[in-house]
Amino acid sequence: MHSTEQLTYKIDIFGMHSNTLQGADHLAKTCGYRVVVPDFFRGTAWDVNNMPPREGRQALTAWIQEVGSWEKIRPGLLAVVRRLRADGAESIGVSFDYCTTYELMEI
Numbered sequence: 001m002h003s004t005e006q007l008t009y010k011i012d013i014f015g016m017h018s019n020t021l022q023g024a025d026h027l028a029k030t031c032g033y034r035v036v037v038p039d040f041f042r043g044t045a046w047d048v049n050n051m052p053p054r055e056g057r058q059a060l061t062a063w064i065q066e067v068g069s070w071e072k073i074r075p076g077l078l079a080v081v082r083r084l085r086a087d088g089a090e091s092i093g094v095s096f097d098y099c100t101t102y103e104l105m106e107i
Contacts, residue, residue: 004090006034008080010073013064015045027095034089038080040073 009024028035053060
């Protein structure tokens, strides 16, 4: 599928979970977008079996700041945007998935 409207779907704390990938596939199929799902956590997802965090909420917050802060994901996101534009994207949206909160912004 080739589309000039493309969406970068940011994974949640559980990484490349099947639910996240199914959501991306659904958006691609129903909206006709090219949807990419970069692994900004580089394989260091939070363990789904450690929810709620056994070590307390502070441990989860510290982990998010360590691997998922804006300073950490920004370079990878900008690289994805450059690649999509090089591939002909005219409109790029970014869906931020923070477990239960979704935000959508256009770049």
